[in-house]
Amino acid sequence: MNVRTKFVCLLLVLAMLPALASAQDDPPDIPAGWDIGIVSEMDTEPTFEIGLDGEVKVKFWIENRNMLSLNLEVEYDLPFDGLANGPDTVEVAGQSNDSFDLTIHGIDVAAFAADQSDLFQVTATVTAYNGIPLTSGGDTKDGEGNVTIPMVVDLTVDLTDATGPQNAGTTSSLEVTVSNEGNAADSVYKVTLSDSCPLLEVTGADELEGVAIEMGANLTQVLNITASASHPSKNCVIEISIQSKGDTDAGRSQTADSDETTIQIVEDRGDQSSGGDDSTNNNDGDDDDDDIISQNWTPVWPGATIVALLFAAFSRREF
Numbered sequence: 001m002n003v004r005t006k007f008v009c010l011l012l013v014l015a016m017l018p019a020l021a022s023a024q025d026d027p028p029d030i031p032a033g034w035d036i037g038i039v040s041e042m043d044t045e046p047t048f049e050i051g052l053d054g055e056v057k058v059k060f061w062i063e064n065r066n067m068l069s070l071n072l073e074v075e076y077d078l079p080f081d082g083l084a085n086g087p088d089t090v091e092v093a094g095q096s097n098d099s100f101d102l103t104i105h106g107i108d109v110a111a112f113a114a115d116q117s118d119l120f121q122v123t124a125t126v127t128a129y130n131g132i133p134l135t136s137g138g139d140t141k142d143g144e145g146n147v148t149i150p151m152v153v154d155l156t157v158d159l160t161d162a163t164g165p166q167n168a169g170t171t172s173s174l175e176v177t178v179s180n181e182g183n184a185a186d187s188v189y190k191v192t193l194s195d196s197c198p199l200l201e202v203t204g205a206d207e208l209e210g211v212a213i214e215m216g217a218n219l220t221q222v223l224n225i226t227a228s229a230s231h232p233s234k235n236c237v238i239e240i241s242i243q244s245k246g247d248t249d250a251g252r253s254q255t256a257d258s259d260e261t262t263i264q265i266v267e268d269r270g271d272q273s274s275g276g277d278d279s280t281n282n283n284d285g286d287d288d289d290d291d292i293i294s295q296n297w298t299p300v301w302p303g304a305t306i307v308a309l310l311f312a313a314f315s316r317r318e319f
Contacts, residue, residue, distance in 0.1 A: 015228055019115055019145055020048060022158070023174050024139065024189055026276070030143070031109040031267070033064075033065035033066045034062065034063060034064045034065060034066065034070055034092070034126070034141070035062070035063045035065075036060065036061065036062050036063075036122065036124050036141045036142065036143040036146065037060065037061055037143045037145045038058060038059070038060050038061075038122065038145040038170055039058070039060065039099055040145070045146070045261065046058070046144075046145035046146065047117070047145065047146040047148060047163075048104075048145065048146070048148070048178065049147070049148045049150050050080075050104070050107055050109055050145050050147050050148065051150065052054045052109060052150055054082075054105060054106060054107035054108060054109050054142075055103060055104065055105040055106050055107070056103075056105075056147060057101065057102070057103050057104075057133065057190075058101075058102050058103075058104065058145060059099045059100065059101055059102065059120045060086075060099070060100055060102060060143050060269035061097055061098065061099045061100070061126060061143075062090065062092050062097070062098055062100070063092075063096075064092040064093065064094055064095065064096055065077050065095060066094055066095065067094045067095065068094050068129045068130045069091060069092065069093045069094050069130050069131070070091065070092045070094075070126055070128075070129065071089065071090075071091050071126070071127050071128035071129075071130070072089065072091075072092070072125060072127060072138075073088065073090065073124070073125045073127050074086065074087055074088055074090060074100075074122065074123070074124050075122075075123045075125075076102070076120070076121070076122055076123075077120060077121040077123065078104055078120045078147075079118035079119065079120060079147065080107045080108075080109075080112055080118060080147070081106070081107065081108070082104045082105065082107045082120075082147075083102040083104070083105050083106035084102060084103070084104060085102070085104075085105060086100065086101065086102035086103065086122075087100055090124070090200035094268040098272040102122065107149075109149050109150055109152055109183065110154070110182070110183050110245070111183075112149045112183060113149065113152065113181045113184065113215070114149055114152065114184035115148060115149065115151070115184070116144050116148070116149045116184075117147065117148040117149070118146065118147065119144055119145070119146055120144070120145055120146070121142050121143070121144050121149055122142065122144075123140060123141070123142050123143075124141055124142075124143075125137075125138050125139070125140040126138030126139045126140075130248055132171060140159070151182070151183065151184045151246055151250070152173040152182045152183045152184070152214075152249050153182050153186060153244045153246035153250075153256065154180070154181040154182040154185055154256075155178055155179070155180055155181075155188065155213070155242060155244045155246075155256040155257055156178070156179045156181060156183070156256075156257045157176060157177070157178050157179075157240060157241070157242050157256075157257045157258065157259050158176070158177045158179070158259055159168060159174060159175075159176050159223075159238070159240055159258035159259040159260065159261045159263075160174050160175045160176070160177075160181070160192060160261065161261050162174065162225075162262070162263040164264075165263075165264040165265070165266045166225065166227055166263055166264065166265055166266065167227070167265075167266050168227045168228065168229055168230065168232075168233075168265055168266065168267050168268040169170070169227065169228065169231070169268050170226075170227060171224055171225065171226040171227075172220050172224075172225045172263075173223060173224055173225065174222070174225060174238070174261065174263075175220055175222055175301065176205065176208070176220070176222075176223055176240055176259075177218050177219070177220045178208055178213060178218060178219045178220075178221075178222075178234065178242060178307075179213075179217075179218040180213040180214065180215055180216065180217055180218065181216075182215060183215060184215055184246065185212055185213065185214050185215060186212075186213055186244055186245055186246045187209075187210055187211055187212050187213055187242070187244075187245045188210070188211070188213075188219075188242045188243070188245070188308055189207050189209070189210075189242075189243045189244060189245040189248045190209060190240045190242070190243040191205045191206060191208050191209055191240065191241070191242050191243075192241045193205045193223075193237050193238070193239070193240050194238075194241075195236055195237065195238045195239070196237040197227075197231070197234055197236035197265065199227065199228035199230065199231040199232075199296060200225065200226070200227055200228070200231065200236050200238075200265065201224075201225075201226045201228075201237055202223055202224070202225055202226075203223065203224045203226075204221060204222055204223045204224050205221065205223055205240060206282075207221050208221050208242070212307050221291070223238075225238070225263060226266045231265050231267065231268075232265075232267050233263050233264075233265065233266050233267040235262050235263070235264050235265075236262065236263050236264075237246060237260055237261075237262050238260060238261055238262070239258060239259070239260040240258065240259055240260070241255050241257070241258035242255070242256050242257060242258070243256055244256040272281045284308075
């Protein structure tokens with residue numbers, strides 16, 4: 001290599017030194033290739049129904065498409081006064097996708113209308129790269145989903161008590177009231193009546209079936225209680241139980257509520273004030289009086305009658 005060529009190469013190296021020094025002084029580019037979302041089945045919109053206990057479990061994912069690991073701070077925004085049980089901070093390795101558990105709980109589902117849906121958010125903020133904290137605010141992203149209030153079935157039944165005894169051969173009535181204390185309109189799917197007296201007939205309960213009862217409303221029906229004329233004196237227990245259409249639609253064949261009451265049936269003994277009965281009773285009384293009077297006489301000596309007759313005969317001869 002001649003002198004001229006060496007000189008040209010030296011000039012080129014000297015010209016590149018400022019650029020190399022500047023490249024060494026510049027900080028590395030901070031990566032931003034990451035994302036967050038809610039895990040859902042079949043890639044559908046993430047919607048979850050809250051359980052009757054006010055709780056639902058979900059998962060959220062964080063994808064890190066960069067070479068550096070991410071440290072993130074996580075916050076939760078929940079509807080229906082819900083509480084979150086999930087991680088406050090997470091770390092995701094470079095070029096990985098991790099999932100994390102979140103439990104939404106503490107929701108009073110009976111306080112909200114059934115099928116009401118609202119949005120929840122999981123917010124993640126980058127706080128460090130490869131464990132090195134950021135000196136300024138990091139990148140923030142949200143994952144969103146929906147939670148839905150379930151139907152709370154709460155039908156109650158109340159059977160009024162009898163006001164007094166009922167005579168055999170007569171009909172009385174009792175009121176039964178079904179109240180809807182759930183969070184959606186409901187109705188009685190099936191009503192069952194039973195009683196402990198075979199000569200007692202209770203009707204009218206089937207009128208309760210299939211009638212819509214709005215949330216917070218009630219339905220009242222009159223039951224007719226008919227006792228046979230030959231019914232003996234007895235305390236009869238009447239029981240009513242109901243099944244809810246809401247339970248049936250959900251595949252639950254259970255009793256929603258039941259109640260019972262006791263009614264006293266008094267035997268029909270006939271008319272106790274007839275003349276024949278009085279005469280019989282009076283004769284019985286007279287016999288009792290005669291017995292008492294005869295017992296009050298002092299026994300008499302049989303010869304006293306003969307002495308009295310002889311005394312009367314001698315008295316006539318003297319005269």
